[in-house]
Every structure is written in structure tokens, then in C-alpha cells.
Amino acid sequence: MQNKTIRLASILGKLLIGICCLLYLSFLIAFVYWHFDQTAFQLVDLNDAFKAGYGVNGVQYYQHSAQLPSNAVPMSELSPGMMYWLFFRISIFVALTILITRSALRIVHSIGSLKTFYQDNIRHLRTIALYGFIAFVFSTFNFLSFEGQSNLFLKTAFGPLVLSVGALVLAEVFREGKNLLEEQNLII
């Protein structure tokens, strides 16, 4: 690939996939360890992780139990059901992020090899739009059942929705480009 922008986009995409994999792996290790020793996570506050929005909004670690805020949701006190829900939600977001990035990388590589207006790219963009919509649906809600109280969180996550609409618009642009290219090839 000669284009610097394309090379940079490719590197950034791969970096994002790498970061996602590392974060997921670290959470997976913590999740497995939680089954054996729940007390090890007494100082991990998951209050923000149960709020609605794309991905995990935040996991906070405190050095002393005195630092824990009054509304803290310590990981050690979570029910297995809530832990599985959190794990499932994180898995969905990580998978969606990786799939979207992979599709975007395929488009970037295709542009790099001067095959921009091809059917595959239109397909990839439509797939990104679908993933974006699924991410939007999953981002809108979250719930937490803790210490006998159940809370439902709702939020309109515009980011994934904008991504979805943008990908659909780009898919149409690419489709028009493909038609023009085909027409151009039929001029002898």
C-alpha cells in the first residue's frame, strides 16, 4: 500500500482489534477468577459498568475499602446472574467492535489495492450498518439487580446509530460508484 492515510488507517484498525482482545482477555481472566475467589474483588466498583451506553462505561478500582462510594457496586457482592449479564454484554460489544473494525479494514485494504467501487465493499458497508444498529439496540438499555433492588437504565446512544446511518449512506455512494465504473468500462 502506497497511500499513507490508508496505511495509518490499517495500523489503527489492527491496534484497535489488539486493544479489544487484550481488554477482553483481562476481563475473561477476572471473570473466571471471580468464580473461585469473590473476595478478591471487594474493591472493584462496577457501578458505571451497569449504566446504559456503548461498551463498559467504567470499572473503578479503589485501594482501600474506605474510598468506596456509598453507591458502589462491588464486584465481590454481585450475584452470578448479574456477572453473567455483564460478561454477555461485554462480549457482545467486543465482538461488535472487532467485527466492525474487520469490515472497515477490508474496505481500507480494498481501497489500497485500487478496488474501491466493488460489490464486496458495498456488502461490508451494509454489514457495518447492521452491526451498528445491533450495537445501538444493546446500548440503549442496561439493568442492575443489587441488594434486593432492581434498576433499569435507558439511554439513547447516538454514536452507533450515526455509524449505522453513515455506513448505509456510504454503501449507496459505493453502489453508485460501481454503476458508474461499469458504465465507464462499457465505453470502448
Next chain:
Amino acid sequence: MIVVNLDVMLAKRKMKLKELSEHVGVTITNLSILKTGKAKGIRFNTLAAICEALDCQPGDILEYQKSEEL
């Protein structure tokens, strides 16, 4: 509509598509698209090269036919 009479001129000159392709420098695939009437257009330099190779005028290759109204 524009009708391409390339096959007629090729037959008159007893020339094959491959020979024309070599003379004109256009691939057989593209000449075939032109011959079968699937082409959307023809560039002036391609037309000039075909006319030179077949020793004819553009009118011998391209013909206008009135579309029949239904």
C-alpha cells in the same frame, strides 16, 4: 438507436476479430462488446483506429435506426 455494424464490415474485409484487435490495440473482449451492441459508447480514437484498420468511414460501422414506437 445506434446499431453497430462491425460484424458486417469485418465480413466485407474478410478480417477476424483477433486481427482487428491487433491492429487497433483494443482487447477482443471489448471489441466483442462493441460488436454485440452492448457498449455504452465509443471513443473517437477507437473509432478512428477501427476505420483505419477496416479502411472505411464511421458511417459504415455505426448506423442510426429509428426506434419503433409501441
